[in-house]
Every structure is written in structure tokens, then in C-alpha cells.
Amino acid sequence: MNIPSDAAARRAVPPVICYPVETLPRPDMALLDAARASLTKTGETLIPPRDARTFSVPAGHFFRINSVEGPQVGDLNLWNARDLTERFYSGKTRALHGTHITRGDRMWSSFPGMRPLATITHDSLAWYGIDGFGGSVHDVIGTRCDPYTHNLLAGGQYHHCCHSNLSRAMGDYLGVPPRDAESHVHDVLNVFMCTGFTRDTGEYFMKASPVRPGDMLEFFAEVDLLGALSACPGGDCSAEHSSDAAPCYPLLVETFAPAPGALGNWKPPQPSGYDRTHGR
Numbered sequence: 417m418n419i420p421s422d423a424a425a426r427r428a429v430p431p432v433i434c435y436p437v438e439t440l441p442r443p444d445m446a447l448l449d450a451a452r453a454s455l456t457k458t459g460e461t462l463i464p465p466r467d468a469r470t471f472s473v474p475a476g477h478f479f480r481i482n483s484v485e486g487p488q489v490g491d492l493n494l495w496n497a498r499d500l501t502e503r504f505y506s507g508k509t510r511a512l513h514g515t516h517i518t519r520g521d522r523m524w525s526s527f528p529g530m531r532p533l534a535t536i537t538h539d540s541l542a543w544y545g546i547d548g549f550g551g552s553v554h555d556v557i558g559t560r561c562d563p564y565t566h567n568l569l570a571g572g573q574y575h576h577c578c579h580s581n582l583s584r585a586m587g588d589y590l591g592v593p594p595r596d597a598e599s600h601v602h603d604v605l606n607v608f609m610c611t612g613f614t615r616d617t618g619e620y621f622m623k624a625s626p627v628r629p630g631d632m633l634e635f636f637a638e639v640d641l642l643g644a645l646s647a648c649p650g651g652d653c654s655a656e657h658s659s660d661a662a663p664c665y666p667l668l669v670e671t672f673a674p675a676p677g678a679l680g681n682w683k684p685p686q687p688s689g690y691d692r693t694h695g696r
């Protein structure tokens with residue numbers, strides 16, 4: 417290995433934030449806080465362990481993902497309900513907000529929409545912060561557990577990874593076999609999952625989620641949403657996933673409507689203003 421003579425100087429260059437977010441449109445949290453004080457429950461969907469379900473949330477309504485019965489991680493997909501090609505863009509959300517998201521952060525959509533699909537309005541695990549290992553909760557790092565990676569690393573056929581759970585749920589929603597629905601499944605928000613990168617080797621790690629029954633993550637729907645949530649076979653993701661070994665619990669999705677007029681003259685965000693000519 418040839419180490420250049422100025423290696424220390426090159427390493428000592430201070431980092432700059434990739435996307436300074438001072439110009440990012442901010443959610444009006446005061447308005448959303450006032451609206452969330454007026455909520456009426458409109459429905460609920462129980463997600464069985466090692467399985468997934470879809471749910472719908474109209475623009476301007478709220479939804480909560482609740483821990484019930486025991487510590488459990490959830491893998492969340494979101495789509496614009498009117499156009500399933502516009503869906504959650506985990507990588508861009510990570511670039512804008514960092515590796516983990518919490519209250520005030522948004523779930524951004526794929527190109528060319530590139531607008532907030534949802535804004536996080538309450539996070540009962542916000543106290544956790546970043547622990548001594550560099551771990552935090554609700555990551556946009558991991559993609560979702562899937563049977564392809566499991567087959568690559570361990571062999572065999574396991575059918576209750578989040579990817580398969582979400583594929584079955586979307587298949588049920590669309591009335592097609594899971595194999596024809598799986599292209600809609602995309603990189604997730606890992607709700608309640610505690611993850612980070614090891615400082616010495618840069619590897620993706622997980623550890624037991626700090627979530628307990630009664631905890632919840634709450635979202636404001638910026639557009640008409642279709643959601644799908646999988647209760648990961650990893651349970652609290654303290655040991656392994658892609659198997660039936662971990663204790664698993666259900667997750668409860670609840671939807672809420674604000675009182676009429678509570679959102680003032682709020683309107684759903686418009687798609688990106690880029691003209692899409694790409695220089696031609």
C-alpha cells in the first residue's frame with residue numbers, strides 16, 4: 417500500500433454537509449400541532465407478526481404506528497395513492513435528513529415528484545437520540561429484509577421477510593399474485609428499528625429496539641397515501657431476522673381526521689418545479 421506523504425493533511429480536511437437544508441421548505445409544525453390536538457379516530461389496521469397489511473390515509477389526515485404487546489420493528493412503504501409510481505424515496509430522505517428521522521422530518525417521494533409524502537408529527541422515542549454506539553431509531557439506511565439476500569447468504573427459502581410480507585399485502589390490494597406486486601415494494605422507513613454504522617469498520621448494525629408498548633410514531637399525510645407496513649420477522653431486531661426465531665408482536669396502525677378548518681388554508685405540496693428537459 418502506497419501511503420502519500422500528505423495523507424494526514426488529506427484526512428484532516430473538515431467535512432461539509434452535502435445538502436445544507438436551510439432552504440428546504442419547512443413544515444408548519446405549529447399548524448400541525450394545533451391540528452393534531454383536534455383529532456378524531458377514523459380507523460385502524462392490526463398488522464399481524466411476520467406479515468403486512470395496507471392502509472389508506474387521505475391528504476390532510478394523520479396516521480400512527482403503535483407498539484402493542486411487545487417490542488417490534490416495522491418496515492413502512494408509502495405511495496401516492498393516485499399514482500403508485502410516486503413512492504417513498506429512502507435514499508433522498510437520508511441525504512436530506514440524515515440516517516434516522518424524527519419529528520419535523522419528512523418522507524420524500526421519488527423523481528419527478530420529489531415532494532413530501534408525509535411529515536413526522538410525533539415520535540415518542542425522540543428521547544433516545546444517538547447512543548454510545550452511534551445507534552439511533554427510525555432509520556432510512558436499511559432496505560428491508562428480503563428472501564434474495566437471505567438466499568445469497570444462508571441459502572433456503574424463507575417467505576416471511578418484510579419484502580415478501582409487503583409483496584403479499586400489495587398483491588392483495590391490487591388483486592394480483594405477490595410476484596406481480598413486488599416491483600411496487602421499495603426501500604423502507606425502519607420504524608422503531610435501532611441501527612447505525614460501526615465506527616471502526618463502517619458496517620451496518622442493529623441492536624434491540626428501545627420501543628415498548630405504548631410508543632408510537634405519528635405522521636401527517638401530505639398527499640393521498642397508500643401505506644403498507646410489515647411487522648418484521650426480526651421482532652425487536654436484537655439478534656436475527658429472516659427466520660421465525662425471534663419473538664414477534666403485532667403493530668397497530670390508526671388513522672385520524674383533524675377537525676374541519678383545523679388546517680386553515682393548508683394545501684398538499686406540488687410536485688417538483690424542475691422542468692424535466694434535462695438540457696435538451
Ligand SMILES: [Zn+2]
Pocket residue numbers: 491560561577578579647648649650657
Ligand atoms: Zn424485516
